[in-house]
Amino acid sequence: MSISKKIVDDFVANDVSFITTVPCKQLAGVIDEVEARPEIFHIPSNKEDEGMGLCAGAYMGGKRPAIIMQNTAIGVTINTLATLIQYYRMPLPMLISYRGELREPVACQVEMAVHTKALLNQMNIPTYHFHKESDASELDAILKYTFMCNKPVAILTDASFWGGYGDQ
Amino acid sequence: MIRSEILRDIAPILRDQLVVCNIGLPSQELHMIDDQPTNFYMLGTMGLSSSIGLGLALAQDKTVISIDGDGSVLTNLGTLPTIANNVADNYILLIIDNGSYGSTGDQPTYAGKKTKLEDVAKACGCENVVVCKDVDTGKVLQAAIDSKQMTIIVCKCDSGNIKLPVITMDPVVIRDRFMKAVAS
Numbered sequence: 001m002s003i004s005k006k007i008v009d010d011f012v013a014n015d016v017s018f019i020t021t022v023p024c025k026q027l028a029g030v031i032d033e034v035e036a037r038p039e040i041f042h043i044p045s046n047k048e049d050e051g052m053g054l055c056a057g058a059y060m061g062g063k064r065p066a067i068i069m070q071n072t073a074i075g076v077t078i079n080t081l082a083t084l085i086q087y088y089r090m091p092l093p094m095l096i097s098y099r100g101e102l103r104e105p106v107a108c109q110v111e112m113a114v115h116t117k118a119l120l121n122q123m124n125i126p127t128y129h130f131h132k133e134s135d136a137s138e139l140d141a142i143l144k145y146t147f148m149c150n151k152p153v154a155i156l157t158d159a160s161f162w163g164g165y166g167d168q
Numbered sequence: 169m170i171r172s173e174i175l176r177d178i179a180p181i182l183r184d185q186l187v188v189c190n191i192g193l194p195s196q197e198l199h200m201i202d203d204q205p206t207n208f209y210m211l212g213t214m215g216l217s218s219s220i221g222l223g224l225a226l227a228q229d230k231t232v233i234s235i236d237g238d239g240s241v242l243t244n245l246g247t248l249p250t251i252a253n254n255v256a257d258n259y260i261l262l263i264i265d266n267g268s269y270g271s272t273g274d275q276p277t278y279a280g281k282k283t284k285l286e287d288v289a290k291a292c293g294c295e296n297v298v299v300c301k302d303v304d305t306g307k308v309l310q311a312a313i314d315s316k317q318m319t320i321i322v323c324k325c326d327s328g329n330i331k332l333p334v335i336t337m338d339p340v341v342i343r344d345r346f347m348k349a350v351a352s
Binding site for chain 2: 018041043044045046047049050051052053054055056057058059060061062063065079080082083084087088089090
C-alpha cells in the first residue's frame with residue numbers, strides 16, 4: 001500500500017470527511033488520494049488561514065475536518081490558530097509538509113524550517129514529526145488524540161519520510 | 169443607513185437562520201440587537217467570516233448567512249474564488265459595504281474607492297451577485313433565502329458606528345451553544 005493511501009485511510013477510519021488543501025510537491029500523492037475518496041469532501045483553499053476558517057465552519061456543522069499544507073503556512077496562520085481554532089477550542093489535524101529539512105534542494109525553504117518547531121512550541125501545539133515511513137503508524141492514534149482534546153495538532157512530514165526529492 | 173441600522177432592520181429575518189457574524193462592531197451590534205444561539209460571533213480573526221460560513225454550509229443543510237464587511241472581504245479576497253467554485257445553495261454572503269474599516273475608526277477601504285466587490289465576485293465566478301441599497305437589504309436577503317441558491321449580496325450603505333460594549337461571553341460558550349443550535 002502506498003504511504004499516501006495509508007494516510008488517507010487513517011483519515012477516513014477516523015471519520016475525517018472535510019479536508020482542505022494548499023498544494024505542495026511532497027503532498028501531491030496525498031492530495032490526489034483525498035480528491036479520489038468519495039468519503040471526503042475536498043476543498044482546495046487559496047491560503048491556509050482561509051482553509052482553517054473553512055475547517056472551523058465544517059466542524060461546527062458536524063464534520064471532522066483536517067488541513068493539509070506546507071510548514072511555511074505556520075507563518076501565515078498564527079493569528080488564526082490563536083484566535084479561532086484555539087480560542088474556540090476546535091480540533092484540527094494539520095498534516096504538514098516539513099520543507100527545508102535534510103535533502104531539501106531549495107535554500108529558502110530552510111528559512112521557515114528553522115522556525116517551524118519553535119513557533120509550534122510557542123503556540124503549545126502538540127507536534128509529531130514523521131521522519132521514517134514507519135512513523136506513520138502513529139497517525140491513527142494522533143487523529144484520535146486530536147479529536148479527544150479539541151486542539152490543533154501538527155504532523156510534520158519531512159523529505160526523508162517522503163523518500164527525498166528524486167533527481168535534483 | 170449605517171450598519172447597525174441595517175442589522176436592526178434585518179434582525180427578524182436573521183433570527184431564524186444560522187448566522188456567522190464578522191469580528192468587531194458587527195458582532196457587538198448583532199449581539200446587542202438580538203442575541204440568539206444561532207449567531208456565531210467572531211471575537212478575532214479578521215476576514216474569515218465568509219470562510220467559516222461556507223464551511224458550515226457545506227457541512228450541513230440549514231441556511232447559513234455570513235455577515236461580512238467590505239474591509240474583511242478585502243482581507244481574505246481568496247475566499248471569493250473558493251465560494252464560486254464550491255457552490256452551496258444554502259449559503260448567503262451578505263457584505264455590508266460601507267467603504268470603511270468601521271471597527272478601527274472608519275479608515276477608507278479600497279472598496280470605497282475604485283474597487284467594486286460585486287465585480288470582483290462576478291469575475292471570480294460567483295453566479296448570483298446582487299447589489300442593493302441599505303433600505304432594501306431585508307427584501308433582498310429574504311429573496312435570497314427563498315431562492316435556495318447561493319447568493320452574494322453587496323449592500324451599499326453609509327459608514328458610521330454606535331457606541332456599545334464588547335462581547336464578554338466566553339468563546340467556547342458561543343461555539344457550544346451555536347453547535348447545539350446547528351444540530352437541533
